Amino acid sequence: MKTKSGGCLFLALQLCLGAWTLQAQQLLDVDFGIGVASHKKGFAAAGQTSTDFWNLYSRDDGMGGYRTYGVLTNLLWADGSPTAISLTVSNAPGAWGTGSPDPMFATYLYPFNRGNIQVTLSGTPPSTYDVYLYGHGATDRENGIFTLVSGSAQYGPKFTATVPGWNTTNWVEGQQYVVFKNVQVAAGQPLVIIVAPGSAGEAVINGLQLVEQPTTVASADLIDVQFTAAQNWAFTNKVGFAAIGQSATDYWNVYSRDDGLGGFRQNGQVPDLKYVDGRDSYVNLSVSNAPGFWYTSDPDPMMAGYLYPLGGGTNISIQLIGLSAGTYAFYVYAHGLPDQQNGIIDLQSGSTDYGQKATTTSHGWNTAPWQEGIQYVLFQNVNVANNSPVIVTVMPGAGNLAALNGMQILAATNPASSSPVVRTLPASYTAGVPLTVTLQANPPPTTSAYAVQDGPPAGWAVSAISNNGAYDSANNLVKFGPFTDAQPRTLTYVVTPPPGTTAVGHFTGIASFDGGDSLIGGDADLAPGLYHPADFNPSDWTITIDKLTAYGAAWKRGDTWPLPPNPIPISYVTRAAFLWKGGEVYRYDSSITNAPFFWVNVPQPQIHTTGTKSHRLMRLATSTAQGQAVAALAAQYQPGQPLPVSINVTPDPDIAAYAVEDQLPAGWQATSISSGGTYDAISGKVKWGPYFDSTARTLIYQANPASGAVGPAEFTGVASFDGANVAIGGERVATWGGLALPALSAINRGLRSGRFD
Secondary structure, rough: OOOEEEEHHHHHHHHHHEEEEOOOOEEEEEEEEEEOOOOOOOOOEEEEOOOOEEEEEOOOOOOEOOOOOOEEOOOOOOOOEEOHHHHEEEEOOEEEEOOOOOOOOOOEEEOOOOOOOOEEEEOOOEEEEEEOOOOOOOOOOOOOEEEEEEOOEEEEEEEEOOOOOOOOOOOEEEOOOEEEEEEEEEEOOOEEEEEEEOOOOOEEEEEEEEEEEEOOOOOOEEEEEEEEEOOOOOOOOOOOOOOOOOOOOOOOOEOEEOOOOOOOOOOOEEEEOOOOOOEEEEOOOEEEEEEEEEEEOOOOOOEEEEOOOOOOOOOEEEEEEEHHHHHHEEEEEOOOOOOOEEOOOOOEEEOOEEEEEEEOOOOOOOOOOOOOOOEEEEEEEEEEEOOOEEEEEEEEEOOOOOOOEEEEEEEOOOOOOOOEEEOOOOOOOOOOOOOOEHHHEEOOOOOEEEEEEEEOOOOOEEEEOOOEEEEEOOOOEEEEEEEEEEEEOEEEEEEEOOOOOOOEOOOOOEEEEOOOEEEOOOOOOEEEOOOOOOOOOOOOOOOOOOHHHHHHHHHOOOOOOOOOOOOHHHHHHHHHHHHHOOOOEEOOOOOOOOOOOEEEOOOOOOOOOOOOHHHHHHHHHHHHEEEEEEEEOEEEEOOOEHHHHHHHEEEOOOOEEEEEEEOOOOOOOOOOOOOOOOOEEOEEEEEOOOOOOOEEEEEEEEEEOOOOOOOOEOOOOEEEEEEEEEOOEOOOEEEEEOOOOOHHHHHHHHHHOOOOO
């Protein structure tokens, strides 16, 4: 999608106001609050206009009660147009105010039971989105912790602020809101937002914005070309996205009609076009019959100007030579200033003609989002033989004048699949964990000399280069050779993604044989692996007992684990135990959308058991059986007197592992904890386990009231069975029993004597 943000002055003004203008992108706004309609209009951290529509999810049920589960259907885009998107909210019946002057941020929803809030968006059109989540309560410590899940990808957690300064409408990421960028949503795939309790122990949510982004392509083999007049006073070199792109800094090659001597070129060339990341592509571009230049009213730098023939009714011809063999997609942008000045484009590769396509003659083309048939045409699945020319012909449209603005060339399949050098990558990566890249070189038998250079993702550390290779840090290239023979070689090096890395890493390189270049084939993209956080150092798709106990100990102590999420959820601990007991080897199952259940055991064929045991092991690997936990405590508590708490835990027979945690009232302390349990003073929870069996247990501790405690004391807790959480039931509230007998006796003595010591 195009971003229509106007000139520099307008952009600077928007930045000062703390909001981004997104005039040509789809935008969905949701206010979480009370009542029947949102009072919020216009901008938050993102926005299109001052009248942007905000949908309201209300905790009110319309009958005087509060909804613990609610549904909002047929949401509207910010411009008021309808969508098929629906929203569900679980566990957010509470509402309170922040005192903010912003109508959306002035109210937040929260659970009554201190658990998580879950928001699910369904029916979202498949695309790439930025997701803005607003979460803050009334005090500094009431911040929000957000995790987002889309298909197999998990993002976060991310946090809002716990320090003063958050309660303003100067929107700052990490203060009032968090943003998850470039979230991919597939057709029919829900978008799940999990809001966990923040520093104050309570989950909070105020608002949500969903901003559609331009299509991001994973492959770096993308070439962008802008056709313009580079010496014209109004020229601006395009960067970043058009209909597709990789990043906001994508490089655009420039073909200019200017000859550098004050004249205009009838024909011209651009040798060695660069990819969007700045690498040389060895592709040459030539243009014929495009000496004219004029402006459109489009604010995009590439669409703002166009080339045309000086004589009406004639064609512009473009020739591309040097593309490696493969399948490509060609995006051709063609529109002049008047609505009728559209483009008609023909594409031919080798002997195959892929037909003619046209851009629109309808009004509004220059303010519409990027759309095929509006500003550009798209030729997909274009087969290109090695070094075979591709010819693009731009013909006059309804206005009888050929117009050409830009072009994007995307390698839809790996053009180097038959390369003599093939790259092999692991199935996925973990941030901060080294991995090995293997390049298998098989030069043609007639080769006299060859060399190989490979480019890892920018910012990834390079080490352990084999075969006397070297790292060229200035150009981010790992270089091998030259080798003065035709011997096959296995070339390796190690890369380490920086901590916190979540983007797909792209590798690209070339091999040169006797002066002829070929792209490296094989694996090119490496996505982050969703290892279980307990599977750390090394991350190798196994949960061994040492990893399990280290992870469980960190959970029990309330320590911060090197991999998110933190604090460690109890369900992650028991799921790790489930995987360990189920055979240790596990995998990530992308067909399961909710954590931690998408980590499942991999059957081990070398293990032979009886029929009964084999059946039971299969059930262990897939079971979601649970159990129950029932608490008992006295009906009343006395200040200064410990309150005994017992929890009877009964797992179902097929449970592999379970753990229990119980949340004390604020300020209370726990002592005399049975069964190896511990008290986590940071979270105020008593924790037991994990127990690697299905044995029923009675867990006991003493709860010591906070100094000055009055009123009812509510306990909340959860038992987690193989990763499935079950709320602790039974007796969960103790009422205040008044002052203890010694304190009453002291008061009576004071009343009789008139003295209170």
